[in-house]
Every structure is written in C-alpha cells, then in structure tokens.
Amino acid sequence: MVFRGVLIGCGFFARNQMAAWGDLPGAGIIGVCDRDPAKAKAYARDFGIPHWGTDASDMLATLRPDFVDIATTVESHRALVELAAQHTRLVICQKPFAETLEDAAAMVAACEARGVMLAVHENFRWQRPIREVKALLEAGAIGAPRWLRLSFRHGYDIYANQPYLAEVRDLALTDIGLHLFDMVRHLLGDATRLSCEVQKRNPRVAGFDAFQALIRHGSGAVSSVECSFHSVLSPDPFPESLLQIEGDDGTITVDEGFRLRLQRADGVEERGVEPPCPIWGAKPWHLIQDSVAAFQGQLPAALSGGAAMEPSGAHNLGTLAMVLGAIRAADTGATVTL
Numbered sequence: 001m002v003f004r005g006v007l008i009g010c011g012f013f014a015r016n017q018m019a020a021w022g023d024l025p026g027a028g029i030i031g032v033c034d035r036d037p038a039k040a041k042a043y044a045r046d047f048g049i050p051h052w053g054t055d056a057s058d059m060l061a062t063l064r065p066d067f068v069d070i071a072t073t074v075e076s077h078r079a080l081v082e083l084a085a086q087h088t089r090l091v092i093c094q095k096p097f098a099e100t101l102e103d104a105a106a107m108v109a110a111c112e113a114r115g116v117m118l119a120v121h122e123n124f125r126w127q128r129p130i131r132e133v134k135a136l137l138e139a140g141a142i143g144a145p146r147w148l149r150l151s152f153r154h155g156y157d158i159y160a161n162q163p164y165l166a167e168v169r170d171l172a173l174t175d176i177g178l179h180l181f182d183m184v185r186h187l188l189g190d191a192t193r194l195s196c197e198v199q200k201r202n203p204r205v206a207g208f209d210a211f212q213a214l215i216r217h218g219s220g221a222v223s224s225v226e227c228s229f230h231s232v233l234s235p236d237p238f239p240e241s242l243l244q245i246e247g248d249d250g251t252i253t254v255d256e257g258f259r260l261r262l263q264r265a266d267g268v269e270e271r272g273v274e275p276p277c278p279i280w281g282a283k284p285w286h287l288i289q290d291s292v293a294a295f296q297g298q299l300p301a302a303l304s305g306g307a308a309m310e311p312s313g314a315h316n317l318g319t320l321a322m323v324l325g326a327i328r329a330a331d332t333g334a335t336v337t338l
C-alpha cells in the first residue's frame with residue numbers, strides 16, 4: 001500500500017467506500033473511526049483494518065495518514081474537516097458538504113491555509129453513463145449543448161437505510177438535488193440563475209421529497225432538473241438518472257435500462273452503458289458502487305502530484321450555492337441570481 005488513509009464514519013454508505021478502497025491499488029485504509037465503538041469495531045473486523053477507534057483526533061494524531069475519508073452526516077463535517085486538515089495531505093468529505101455557505105467556505109479556507117487538498121464525494125458525475133455523455137460532449141458529438149433535462153424519479157424505500165432523511169425539510173434538494181446540480185454543472189458549465197418548485201409527496205416524511213428546478217447557465221444553455229422520491233414506476237429506475245441533452249448538431253439521451261442514444265442528422269447510434277457490478281456490490285446499487293470506485297480512483301494520482309480530485313471543495317461551493325438558491329427560490333417563488 002502506498003497511500004495510507006483513515007475513514008471516519010462507519011455507517012450505512014461508507015461500506016461502499018471501504019470496499020472500493022480495498023480494490024484500489026496504491027491506496028488503502030489503515031484506521032477506521034466511529035463515535036460508536038461497535039460500528040468501528042465491526043468495520044475493522046469486516047474489512048481487515050488494523051486500527052479502530054472512537055476519537056478522530058487521537059487516531060489522526062497517532063496514525064498521521066496520507067488521506068482522510070470523512071463519511072459522516074453533514075452536521076459533523078466542518079469540525080472533522082478542520083481537524084483532518086491538521087493531520088493529513090488530502091481530505092475527502094461526503095456530500096452534503098455543508099448546510100451553510102459559511103461552513104463550506106471555512107472548510108475550504110482551513111485546507112487552503114495548510115496546503116491540504118480537499119475533495120467532495122460527489123460520485124454521481126462519476127457514474128458510467130455520465131462519463132460517457134461527458135466524453136461525447138468533449139468530442140463535439142452534438143455540437144454546443146443548448147438544453148438538458150435531468151430526471152431522478154423513483155419510489156425506492158430510501159428511508160429503510162437512511163431513516164434520518166424522513167426528518168429533513170428539503171430532503172430532495174439536499175440529498176439528491178446537489179448531486180444533480182453537480183452533474184449539470186459538469187455537463188453544461190456554471191449556472192447564473194434558477195427557479196424551483198418543491199412538493200411533499202410522501203405523507204410519511206416531514207419534508208419536500210420532490211422538486212423541479214429551471215436553470216440558466218453562463219453559456220446560455222438551459223436545464224430542467226427534476227427529482228421525486230415518491231413516484232410509482234414500473235420498472236422502477238432507481239438509482240438511475242435519466243437525461244436528454246440537445247446540441248446544435250444532435251441529441252444524446254440516456255433512458256431507463258442504461259440505453260444511450262446518439263441522434264444526429266446522419267443517423268442514430270445506440271449502446272448499453274450499464275456499469276459492471278463490483279464483486280462486493282449488488283444491483284441496483286452497482287451504478288452507485290461503480291461510481292464510488294471511479295471517484296476514489298483519482299486519489300493515487302492526486303497524492304502523487306497529478307490532477308486534483310474532482311470535484312474540489314472550492315468547486316462544490318457553487319453547487320451548494322445552487323441548492324441554497326433553489327430552497328430560497330421555492331420558498332419565495334422568485335428567480336434567484338447566483
């Protein structure tokens with residue numbers, strides 16, 4: 001193992017991160033930390049990790065890892081990122097990065113002040129279909145992109161694994177909206193203004209579990225981003241993001257079942273873009289699990305002095321501003337300038 005990491009937060013999702021680190025040549029986890037000792041111990045046992053603990057400060061001071069992977073929920077991020085910045089060279093923080101721009105900017109500043117790299121675990125842009133669409137756009141396959149619709153609608157019981165979501169006021173925007181906004185920024189560039197409508201669809205949850213945002217990008221492109229956690233669909237496409245993107249010379253669609261279609265005046269090309277299921281994975285989560293591995297796969301190059309991991313904490317400030325802007329737009333009915 002070349003680069004040694006510590007993971008903080010041994011909960012539901014980080015099992016994917018641990019399994020993906022286990023597959024990555026050149027990097028690995030040497031210590032796991034959770035304030036609940038039973039969870040830290042279980043991770044150490046399940047993944048064969050030599051060190052486990054309940055106090056991140058102690059563990060980081062002792063192990064001095066090359067990188068720290070923070071997989072806790074949002075309210076703990078600022079304190080943990082600021083702590084990690086004192087003990088390591090690269091910090092990864094799960095999404096949502098922060099609840100406020102103030103906290104997010106403070107984390108970026110704390111890392112910059114020490115010359116520490118900071119990335120946000122925005123794995124959706126690393127999903128195989130999105131990587132394929134991005135490559136087509138960069139190759140000029142449809143000319144300049146002008147319009148995009150991105151849709152994440154399903155009825156999968158997300159509350160079984162993440163019960164805390166049922167209590168969050170703006171759960172659709174803060175849980176998946178930020179992934180979707182990161183994806184549209186990645187494909188169409190930064191946004192300049194947006195409007196948004198939210199809905200409460202599921203009577204069993206406290207917050208808004210659906211939204212639709214209309215976004216203007218700096219390039220002049222327009223995107224419509226929609227999300228619902230309470231749609232009755234058969235087959236249910238969870239966790240696929242479906243999209244249509246239109247350029248001057250063609251259109252790309254990604255339909256349910258990982259079907260990518262490139263439509264141009266000279267014909268239509270269609271191919272499957274389903275990612276492989278990791279050996280430790282399970283369908284339908286393989287789309288997410290493969291994207292976690294792709295995101296984390298950037299780390300050895302970043303720590304070797306190559307390209308920084310994407311997206312960075314600084315880049316994610318713009319995505320967080322979109323989420324907070326969308327909440328404001330939905331509350332007031334106004335169009336928000338970013």
Ligand SMILES: NC(=O)c1ccc[n+]([C@@H]2O[C@H](COP(=O)([O-])OP(=O)(O)OC[C@H]3O[C@@H](n4cnc5c(N)ncnc54)[C@H](O)[C@@H]3O)[C@@H](O)[C@H]2O)c1
Binds near residue numbers: 080
């Ligand atoms: N990128 C994705 O695709 C994706 C998918 C699911 C969840 N997530 C995100 O992952 C994060 C974690 O979600 P989860 O469902 O695994 O939550 P979880 O509650 O199951 O796990 C979080 C763990 O962090 C621990 N923890 C909290 N504060 C700590 C601290 N200061 N020190 C040590 N341990 C601490 C908790 O005890 C808990 O075990 C959330 O922010 C969620 O939005 C991301």
